[in-house]
Amino acid sequence: MAVKKTNKNNEVHDDSNSRRDFIKKSGLFTALALAPPSLVMASESKWDEKIASYLETVPLSIEINGTKHNLNIEPRTTLLDLLREQLQLTGTKKGCDHGQCGACTVHVNGERILSCLSLATMQQNAQVVTIEGLSKGKKLHPMQEAFIKNDGFQCGYCTPGQIMSGIACIKEGHANNRDEIKEYMSGNICRCGAYHNIVDAIMEVKEGGKLI
Amino acid sequence: MKNFQIIKALTSASAVTNLSKETDAKFIAGGTNLVDLMKKNVTAPDKLVDINTLDLKKIEFLSKKVSIGALAKNTQVAEDKVIKEKFPLLSLALAAGASQQIRNMASVGGNMLQRTRCPYFYNTDMPCNKRVPKSGCGAIGGSNRMHAVFGASESCIAVHPSDMCVALAALDATVFVEGPKGKRKIEFTDFHRLPGNTPEKDNVLDAKELITSVEIPENNFAKNSHYLKIRDRSSYAFALVSVAVGLDLKNNLINDVRLAMGGVAHKPWRLTEAEKFLKGKTVSETTFKQAADLAMKEAKGYGENNFKITLGTNAIIEALTIASSK
Ligand SMILES: Cc1cc2nc3c(=O)[nH]c(=O)nc-3n(C[C@H](O)[C@H](O)[C@H](O)COP(=O)(O)OP(=O)(O)OC[C@H]3O[C@@H](n4cnc5c(N)ncnc54)[C@H](O)[C@@H]3O)c2cc1C
Ligand code: SF4
Numbered sequence: 001m002a003v004k005k006t007n008k009n010n011e012v013h014d015d016s017n018s019r020r021d022f023i024k025k026s027g028l029f030t031a032l033a034l035a036p037p038s039l040v041m042a043s044e045s046k047w048d049e050k051i052a053s054y055l056e057t058v059p060l061s062i063e064i065n066g067t068k069h070n071l072n073i074e075p076r077t078t079l080l081d082l083l084r085e086q087l088q089l090t091g092t093k094k095g096c097d098h099g100q101c102g103a104c105t106v107h108v109n110g111e112r113i114l115s116c117l118s119l120a121t122m123q124q125n126a127q128v129v130t131i132e133g134l135s136k137g138k139k140l141h142p143m144q145e146a147f148i149k150n151d152g153f154q155c156g157y158c159t160p161g162q163i164m165s166g167i168a169c170i171k172e173g174h175a176n177n178r179d180e181i182k183e184y185m186s187g188n189i190c191r192c193g194a195y196h197n198i199v200d201a202i203m204e205v206k207e208g209g210k211l212i
Numbered sequence: 213m214k215n216f217q218i219i220k221a222l223t224s225a226s227a228v229t230n231l232s233k234e235t236d237a238k239f240i241a242g243g244t245n246l247v248d249l250m251k252k253n254v255t256a257p258d259k260l261v262d263i264n265t266l267d268l269k270k271i272e273f274l275s276k277k278v279s280i281g282a283l284a285k286n287t288q289v290a291e292d293k294v295i296k297e298k299f300p301l302l303s304l305a306l307a308a309g310a311s312q313q314i315r316n317m318a319s320v321g322g323n324m325l326q327r328t329r330c331p332y333f334y335n336t337d338m339p340c341n342k343r344v345p346k347s348g349c350g351a352i353g354g355s356n357r358m359h360a361v362f363g364a365s366e367s368c369i370a371v372h373p374s375d376m377c378v379a380l381a382a383l384d385a386t387v388f389v390e391g392p393k394g395k396r397k398i399e400f401t402d403f404h405r406l407p408g409n410t411p412e413k414d415n416v417l418d419a420k421e422l423i424t425s426v427e428i429p430e431n432n433f434a435k436n437s438h439y440l441k442i443r444d445r446s447s448y449a450f451a452l453v454s455v456a457v458g459l460d461l462k463n464n465l466i467n468d469v470r471l472a473m474g475g476v477a478h479k480p481w482r483l484t485e486a487e488k489f490l491k492g493k494t495v496s497e498t499t500f501k502q503a504a505d506l507a508m509k510e511a512k513g514y515g516e517n518n519f520k521i522t523l524g525t526n527a528i529i530e531a532l533t534i535a536s537s538k
């Protein structure tokens with residue numbers, strides 16, 4: 001990716017090639033790629049600044065659906081793009097990409113968050129669960145079953161986000177009645193308007209009392 | 213989004229030092245506002261200093277006050293048992309903002325520093341004095357349904373979108389910050405500023421300063437508090453108008469009162485005149501109506517948002533009525 005910089009005279013120049021060349025020639029690259037994340041991230045060490053400026057990617061260790069990944073990513077990669085574009089976990093959907101629809105909802109360290117507004121590099125060592133991580137082999141998660149049984153969707157685009165959010169909603173203790181569910185599910189928009197059945201599905205799982 | 217460097221801060225002092233070294237660096241907490249703005253190219257820092265590693269997440273109940281760390285998450289504060297019991301207004305305001313997913317990510321400091329949601333500010337093809345000083349204001353004479361009715365200027369009529377901040381303004385909070393020149397504290401009501409002819413500045417924080425905590429003094433408003441938020445849909449939308457009320461009642465006598473509004477100005481709008489008027493009076497519909505009229509006396513619409521004046525008056529009456537009958 002080209003890095004454009006503006007100097008004092010407002011002239012734009014592209015220094016990405018020279019930077020790449022430098023890295024190649026210096027032979028530093030292999031050493032840096034092997035450096036533990038703690039070294040690369042440690043802001044107090046002088047190395048941090050140098051390493052960060054010579055590398056266009058940063059290392060990331062992350063656990064997704066129980067599998068550990070050691071990756072190198074661009075700092076600007078969102079968790080959503082990491083999942084979809086680099087790990088082919090396309091179950092998590094990109095609706096608005098701006099925090100307004102909830103389609104990208106995943107669980108990070110047990111809490112629901114929006115993966116489109118989360119920089120992947122800030123999820124160092126995090127445990128992420130996506131829609132792909134819910135079923136046990138062929139056995140669907142109770143919330144997935146309840147969505148099917150209650151017709152909790154039409155086109156299905158918002159569904160992975162709704163299901164991730166619905167599970168969290170119960171775990172948080174915010175699924176005690178229909179009104180509370182509606183309020184705490186308001187971050188998940190459904191263009192098809194399947195809301196009524198989504199609430200039915202969540203109520204059913206809550207009342208079923210199964211371990212989720 | 214332009215690529216950038218990102219480093220983790222290990223101490224608040226090193227966070228400040230790291231930021232000071234750069235011309236175009238920013239702190240990042242939850243990222244829910246900053247990442248959004250970076251995606252739209254409204255802001256394009258070269259470097260981010262991730263402050264989530266700092267020990268600023270605690271909510272501490274000290275004698276006669278509570279101290280809330282700048283990195284405490286919005287959900288954490290909203291659902292804290294003691295906050296709910298002693299400062300329910302803050303909890304209600306937080307719960308009325310954004311969605312649970314966003315509140316799980318958003319920090320108290322980031323919430324205070326979220327930028328305006330004026331659509332022109334977000335659209336880099338449009339003029340906006342806040343984004344590009346002296347480029348003009350698209351909202352004046354344009355689409356301004358969501359905009360300010362108090363304290364606006366000829367250069368900007370945007371509103372500060374936070375709900376939490378309305379409660380903090382009402383509750384006499386104080387902001388603690390740390391910067392290259394040391395530590396200082398700022399009264400919450402002085403923290404955000406009016407646009408004047410420098411709308412590019414939302415608040416009085418120096419660009420290199422870090423918010424470390426917010427303190428709220430204990431009060432007698434817990435029993436009769438309410439946060440009323442009026443929006444286009446019943447949840448997950450910014451306020452058209454919101455009202456934060458804290459009443460200290462003895463029988464029906466108003467011993468003390470705090471009133472602030474959101475969605476109406478470039479900063480959380482404290483209604484001091486109406487507070488003075490209400491103090492010492494007895495609870496009644498007429499008194500509430502008089503207070504609301506007094507509060508909205510100076511309100512000025514810009515066309516599409518004229519409705520906020522009537523809506524604001526009615527919202528104040530409603531919020532006072534609900535709070536007094538709790
Ligand atoms: C779709 C959507 C709907 C929303 N609806 C609402 C709503 O109804 N009501 C409402 O109140 N809010 C709403 N929000 C806004 C949300 O509350 C804010 O985005 C959030 O509070 C910002 O917190 P953060 O920690 O994510 O900040 P970040 O995005 O990390 O940071 C925001 C700014 O603050 C700076 N910063 C962060 N922490 C510090 C610190 N400690 N010291 C100095 N600088 C700091 C950053 O540099 C950045 O400039 C909504 C947001 C979205 C995306
Ligand atoms: S109201 Fe303020 S933020 Fe909106 S376009 Fe005008 S100057 Fe920009």
Ligand code: FES
Pocket residue numbers: 093094095096097098099100101102103104105114115116117
């Ligand atoms: S894609 Fe993340 S909220 Fe819409």
Ligand code: FES
Pocket residue numbers: 152153154155156157158159189190191192193194
């Ligand atoms: S099922 Fe189509 S958007 Fe929800």
